[in-house]
Amino acid sequence: GQNIDQPTEMTATEGAIVQINCTYQTSGFNGLFWYQQHAGEAPTFLSYNVLDGLEEKGRFSSFLSRSKGYSYLLLKELQMKDSASYLCACQDSNYQLIWGAGTKLIIKP
Amino acid sequence: IAGITQAPTSQILAAGRRMTLRCTQDMRHNAMYWYRQDLGLGLRLIHYSNTAGTTGKGEVPDGYSVSRANTDDFPLTLASAVPSQTSVYFCASSDAEAGELFFGEGSRLTVL
Numbered sequence: 001g002q003n004i005d006q007p008t009e010m011t012a013t014e015g016a017i018v019q020i021n022c023t024y025q026t027s028g029f030n031g032l033f034w035y036q037q038h039a040g041e042a043p044t045f046l047s048y049n050v051l052d053g054l055e056e057k058g059r060f061s062s063f064l065s066r067s068k069g070y071s072y073l074l075l076k077e078l079q080m081k082d083s084a085s086y087l088c089a090c091q092d093s094n095y096q097l098i099w100g101a102g103t104k105l106i107i108k109p
Numbered sequence: 110i111a112g113i114t115q116a117p118t119s120q121i122l123a124a125g126r127r128m129t130l131r132c133t134q135d136m137r138h139n140a141m142y143w144y145r146q147d148l149g150l151g152l153r154l155i156h157y158s159n160t161a162g163t164t165g166k167g168e169v170p171d172g173y174s175v176s177r178a179n180t181d182d183f184p185l186t187l188a189s190a191v192p193s194q195t196s197v198y199f200c201a202s203s204d205a206e207a208g209e210l211f212f213g214e215g216s217r218l219t220v221l
Binding site for chain 1: 150152209210211212214215
């Protein structure tokens with residue numbers, strides 16, 4: 001079956017670094033997305049990985065290993081506004097998105 | 110401001126009633142989607158449309174119907190609402206089958 005696993009909740013300190021992991025099993029694979037969702041709001045796009053390796057975009061980076069079925073989102077210099085849920089989603093062979101349940105990130109001062 | 114507009118933002122509905130959630134986008138995206146989001150679960154695809162005039166079933170289509178008469182509008186209809194359809198519904202669009210999704214602000218539906 002198709003499955004996306006990510007931790008339910010993580011806590012980190014303002015100014016620190018946090019890594020949110022995502023493992024997946026899908027029917028084929030065409031790419032992996034990360035979205036940010038603040039409470040009561042819509043998800044917004046963060047990153048898209050197709051090839052193995054690290055994609056850096058400001059304070060946020062996303063890594064993909066296709067052979068291991070594994071990705072992570074790295075957030076540096078954490079700010080209070082980074083408190084949100086982070087959603088991992090994989091595209092299967094039909095380009096349909098399979099979504100993880102999301103990781104709620106709590107930032108403490 | 111370009112984007113996706115959903116209506117209503119929130120609605121309480123009696124079981125058995127018919128309800129249509131509206132979704133309009135002004136980005137001229139070909140593909141549109143309806144998802145539901147429930148606590149502890151990932152977003153689940155209800156129906157999608159790759160282009161005007163065509164629709165397809167997603168992971169949880171039962172009890173829902175959609176239409177795509179033109180590029181901009183993609184309404185979702187619950188013919189006879191049931192309490193298990195209590196959820197937050199998100200409409201989304203993308204300019205390509207494999208592209209980034211743009212989401213509306215969501216419609217919170219409670220069925221009593």
